[in-house]
Amino acid sequence: MSGLYIHLPFCKSKCGYCGFYSEPDAYGLTEKYFDALLKDLSARQSAEYDTLYIGGGTPSSVSPVLLSAFLEKLSAKIPFSFEESTIEANPESVTPDFLSVVREFGFSRISMGCQSTDEKVLKLLGRVHGRAEIFGAAELIRSMCPDTALNLDMIFDIPSVDNSVQMKTLEEMISLAPEHVSAYSYSFDTEYLKNTEPCGDSAFLDVKKALQAAGYHKYEISNFAKAGHESRHNMAYWRLKDYDGLGASAWSLKNFEGGRVLSGKTRDLHEYIANPEAFAETDRTEGVHAAAQELVFGLRMLDGTDFSLLKYRYGDAACVFEERVDTLVSEGMLTWRRENLCLTEKGELILDSVQEYLWGCLP
Ligand code: SF4
Numbered sequence: 001m002s003g004l005y006i007h008l009p010f011c012k013s014k015c016g017y018c019g020f021y022s023e024p025d026a027y028g029l030t031e032k033y034f035d036a037l038l039k040d041l042s043a044r045q046s047a048e049y050d051t052l053y054i055g056g057g058t059p060s061s062v063s064p065v066l067l068s069a070f071l072e073k074l075s076a077k078i079p080f081s082f083e084e085s086t087i088e089a090n091p092e093s094v095t096p097d098f099l100s101v102v103r104e105f106g107f108s109r110i111s112m113g114c115q116s117t118d119e120k121v122l123k124l125l126g127r128v129h130g131r132a133e134i135f136g137a138a139e140l141i142r143s144m145c146p147d148t149a150l151n152l153d154m155i156f157d158i159p160s161v162d163n164s165v166q167m168k169t170l171e172e173m174i175s176l177a178p179e180h181v182s183a184y185s186y187s188f189d190t191e192y193l194k195n196t197e198p199c200g201d202s203a204f205l206d207v208k209k210a211l212q213a214a215g216y217h218k219y220e221i222s223n224f225a226k227a228g229h230e231s232r233h234n235m236a237y238w239r240l241k242d243y244d245g246l247g248a249s250a251w252s253l254k255n256f257e258g259g260r261v262l263s264g265k266t267r268d269l270h271e272y273i274a275n276p277e278a279f280a281e282t283d284r285t286e287g288v289h290a291a292a293q294e295l296v297f298g299l300r301m302l303d304g305t306d307f308s309l310l311k312y313r314y315g316d317a318a319c320v321f322e323e324r325v326d327t328l329v330s331e332g333m334l335t336w337r338r339e340n341l342c343l344t345e346k347g348e349l350i351l352d353s354v355q356e357y358l359w360g361c362l363p
Helices: 027-042 064-077 098-102 119-125 131-144 162-173 204-213 232-238 271-273 287-298 307-314 324-332 343-348 351-359
Strands: 001-007 051-056 083-087 107-117 149-156 180-185 218-219 223-227 242-246 252-254 259-264 281-286 332-337 340-344
Touching: 001 232, 027 242, 051 232, 064 098, 083 232, 098 131, 107 119, 107 131, 107 180, 119 162, 119 351, 131 281, 149 162, 162 180, 162 204, 162 343, 180 204, 204 218, 204 223, 204 340, 204 343, 218 232, 252 324, 287 307, 287 351, 324 332, 324 351, 340 343, 343 351
Parallel strands: 001 051, 001 242, 051 083, 083 107, 107 149, 149 180
Antiparallel strands: 180 223, 218 223, 242 252, 252 259, 259 281, 332 340
């Protein structure tokens, strides 16, 4: 199984909390960037992929004519017979022309960033769309692409925002009947909103309960799906399977026996266009560090990490975690389901600390 990720770093403006690489007002470079992506692809070894994910940035905001021409050239290079293909969109740029491209190239999923249905919260987050555009876009997607599954993204635990406001968002998002919901706890990574009042207790358990009551199952710490609509592409990330990432800031992962290599592209659009085949950084991980990656990433998933497989792959290196795993199990953060080590609900609330504690035993 291997996936192809394509990063389109174009956005109408920059949301203050966003950690992804994107450039507002760089649309004049779209054509050159698409040419660079095709050169980047030509330098890769894989001739076909199981899944495709076009993310960003805001893929729906680029010219549909240029997007279509790019996809045409892409489909001449690799078979467009993916098990799953996703394209990201933002409500304000979901247009009939964009959706015609989605339909023409048979995308099986649209992932739409909504974040909130509350006008004040949208402003606070620096989003360029209002609530009406969310509902309008969802309706247009359903009418023009009835066979395409819809994912909606939301954020909760936003500083200075009462969690009841975001629970209302969740209720309204569920009323749109998306097949998939990604619900992220607000991150302080960018220090955006750092001077606002922190929110109180996390709404994680309320969000989870509401989604489960509506028939979504939590298959990953932040991701909920109707049966059969789990994102295969993203599951491959969490299971550390091979993938190629094309574009500025994109990462690629290649496994080898006993470890893996992660390679990243420059976070500069101009540099990328000038030299699309180059990698800006490469990180090789093996032995106990590779085992640790697999263990902590696996804990994000409902099924957890198959510990016997970990031992089989990494031998004695995997045993280094046993003492700390026992402690976390006795404290009720982790539990065993047959050979799989999984988070408990208590553990879900402090996943970062659980992961940090496990990393802490590395030499
Ligand atoms: S639209 Fe999305 S990718 Fe663009 S700046 Fe906002 S959060 Fe980041």
